Amino acid sequence: MKAPQIRTLFTRLREANAEPRTELSYGSPFELLVAVILSAQATDKSVNKVTGELFKVARTPAAIAELGIAGLKPFIKSIGLFNTKAKNIIATCRLLCDQHHGMVPDERETLEQLPGVGRKTANVILNTAFGQPTMAVDTHIFRVANRTGLAAGATVRAVEDRLVKVIPTEFLVDAHHWLILHGRYVCKARRPECPTCAIADLCRFRSKTRVDS
Numbered sequence: 001m002k003a004p005q006i007r008t009l010f011t012r013l014r015e016a017n018a019e020p021r022t023e024l025s026y027g028s029p030f031e032l033l034v035a036v037i038l039s040a041q042a043t044d045k046s047v048n049k050v051t052g053e054l055f056k057v058a059r060t061p062a063a064i065a066e067l068g069i070a071g072l073k074p075f076i077k078s079i080g081l082f083n084t085k086a087k088n089i090i091a092t093c094r095l096l097c098d099q100h101h102g103m104v105p106d107e108r109e110t111l112e113q114l115p116g117v118g119r120k121t122a123n124v125i126l127n128t129a130f131g132q133p134t135m136a137v138d139t140h141i142f143r144v145a146n147r148t149g150l151a152a153g154a155t156v157r158a159v160e161d162r163l164v165k166v167i168p169t170e171f172l173v174d175a176h177h178w179l180i181l182h183g184r185y186v187c188k189a190r191r192p193e194c195p196t197c198a199i200a201d202l203c204r205f206r207s208k209t210r211v212d213s
């Protein structure tokens, strides 16, 4: 996709939603970190349900570390991979207390040293909690970027690098959420809603759905 079309694409997404937000509920960078760790292979809705209860009881690294793995598990047992996630969250809380004064770091390298935090999670935290122009490519963004021709790539990292390169600076901080929401609600995996899609004329997907299909 050419630069003027990319600009038009994001202008339209911005017109439809001037202030896109994550659908995870959180009240601090730390709460967002816990929610994002829990969200791997889980829906935002299911994560919000468990964090709603957990954060009533413990909402700081020290308080969750105090719960311990055994104390944390009952809160998160409805989420997939909860055993591993419990271990990672407790280890992360201890590290934050021991090495970062209980604060979530705003640097990629340090974030990626936390248990359960990979590049994608670090990108979400840097972008959503700290307003940095990073791009966390999840399954929705990967699909939208490839279908539209915005940033075609065979791997998540290739798509991430391409998106960061081609998206105009003024759109970059919010682009992550616009693309996720577009993929989640319009450019859906099984049946994209092409007839009502605001960027259909810019999109290069060859198998667009039609009203009567």
Ligand code: SF4
Residues within 6 Å of the ligand: 147, 148, 186, 187, 188, 192, 193, 194, 197, 198, 199, 200, 201, 203, 204, 205, 208, 209
């Ligand atoms: S036209 Fe269809 S395939 Fe292209 S972005 Fe819109 S919903 Fe997705």
